[in-house]
Amino acid sequence: MALTMSLSAHHAAGLPTASDGEFPIITVSHLTKVYRQVVRREGFTGALIDLFNRRYREVRAVDDISFTIARGEIVGYIGANGAGKSTTIKILTGILVPTSGKVVVNGLVPWRERFRHTRQIGVVFGQRTQLWWDLAVIEAFRLLKEIYRVPEREFRRRLDLFVEVLDIADLLHTQVRKLSLGQRMKCDLAASLLHNPPVVFLDEPTIGLDVAVKQRIRKFIRTVNAEEKTTVILTTHDLKDIEALCPRLIILDRGRILYDGSQAGLLERFGRYRRLFMELDLRALGIEGDPTSPEALDRVRKHLRELIESYQMRLRHRGGPIFSLSFDRTQISASEVLEAVLKSLPVHDLELREPDLEQIVRAIYERSSQDQQVIATPNRTRT
Ligand SMILES: Nc1ncnc2c1ncn2[C@@H]1O[C@H](COP(=O)(O)OP(=O)(O)O)[C@@H](O)[C@H]1O
Ligand SMILES: [Mg+2]
Known part of the structure; x- marks a missing residue:
């Protein structure tokens, strides 16, 4: 029935x-x-x-x-x-x-x-x-x-x-x-x-x-x-x-x-971006005053210019001596980024963060409000 x-x-x-x-x-x-x-x-x-x-x-x-x-x-x-x-x-x-x-x-x-x-x-x-x-x-x-x-x-x-x-x-x-x-x-x-x-x-x-x-x-x-x-x-x-x-x-x-x-x-599919959190030795970098100032960020950026420009990375200040660098893992591997960072900056500590669901979904909401096409035809390329 x-x-x-x-x-x-x-x-x-x-x-x-x-x-x-x-x-x-x-x-x-x-x-x-x-x-x-x-x-x-x-x-x-x-x-x-x-x-x-x-x-x-x-x-x-x-x-x-x-x-x-x-x-x-x-x-x-x-x-x-x-x-x-x-x-x-x-x-x-x-x-x-x-x-x-x-x-x-x-x-x-x-x-x-x-x-x-x-x-x-x-x-x-x-x-x-x-x-x-x-x-x-x-x-x-x-x-x-x-x-x-x-x-x-x-x-x-x-x-x-x-x-x-x-x-x-x-x-x-x-x-x-x-x-x-x-x-x-x-x-x-x-x-x-x-x-x-x-x-x-x-x-x-x-x-x-x-x-x-x-x-x-x-x-x-x-x-x-x-x-x-x-x-x-x-x-x-x-x-x-x-x-x-x-x-x-x-x-x-x-x-x-x-x-x-x-x-x-x-x-x-969407979690291509990884973030490297870096705790820097500000004194060794010659940053005396406010580490949140644009000048401090510029100083850090200067040391990583090549890396940032070649791979379209994003550098951000995260408070105190902490900065983060986000990169596309399909463009460059984490170990290459680590190596380059350690060579160019006085680093106290490093932490690599995987993207989580929260971040990805938020990014999708944000991107979709700018351009729906980007999401409707997601990028399937992967290495
Ligand atoms: N009874 C209604 N009359 C007119 N518009 C509505 C009504 N209910 C929802 N909407 C509109 O429809 C859209 C979707 O709403 P809704 O289904 O409640 O979304 P969500 O639950 O995802 O927040 C919104 O733009 C909302 O303003
Ligand atoms: Mg609802």
Whole structure:
């Protein structure tokens, strides 16, 4: 029955079906969402004119995106503010109807079969709770159990697991309105998964939380994914979440997909820049005054001029006697840079830093806002 349903929904949506019988649990095809925003005129007269003659501007929040997600994946869905993450999540959860494009989640078209869809997904929006303010946590859980008709034994089993992993035993009899943000988020996560949905959407679940709570939440997501093969789509600003949880990343920028692939692949593709941190002997360099002055930087640069100019390196002052040199590892090896630096400068200490996810992603956001083409056709050359 369920299979027939999922097959027909899949066919009805005109999407390709896999021959081996393994469907992606989520298929998104040429999805677009255009919002119409009212453009307000200025001042009182403007407001009056607005009343009778509204002007609109179109915002393509999601612009022709396609991807599939397999059962059991944990996918990080990231992008700068306004990239279109929440819009995508709202469409996938059935809250919003897209302008065009196709979506099938576990055999259902979310906005068309919203009621049935709600039973097969879990949703957490970091900014607001889905629980009832006046109920104690356990009462809210019991209510959800009734709504989703979770059998008592199953409910017990999952509750025990969640209480342990999230460390919420002491909160069960507390009224939801009295919980702190972190406590509430843990309870929200538990609530969203009590009915054991095959897919869960988490939109900024760690926003505003302290490190300890974030770590709990990560552990919880990992546990549920491992135990139940739950598919997780996670949006977050904290790339530590992504680093810890998501082998696969989809990077969104102004409604379009900039990157869809493994975290390792991203590091490899964009992580060409290495930084060498150098602690210098300022006195030996003849730098007497303020080491942050442009003159001090110039003095250091003079010693490395050839290296910097031949390989387009970037020299920066990092505070005190510390300077950094960033270079492209496909142009010159770290050992060559080290050798040249040691020969040219009085060095106390050196540290070579690999680029991390945070840096790479930030650089991608920055570069994409200047020139989208650079990212859309990433440089694949590598040595
Ligand atoms: N209800 C709405 N009406 C009009 N524009 C919206 C609405 N919701 C979001 N937008 C716009 O769509 C774009 C994407 O927003 P959103 O999906 O919330 O991005 P993100 O979650 O990545 O920060 C933004 O430019 C935002 O201003
Ligand atoms: Mg958002």
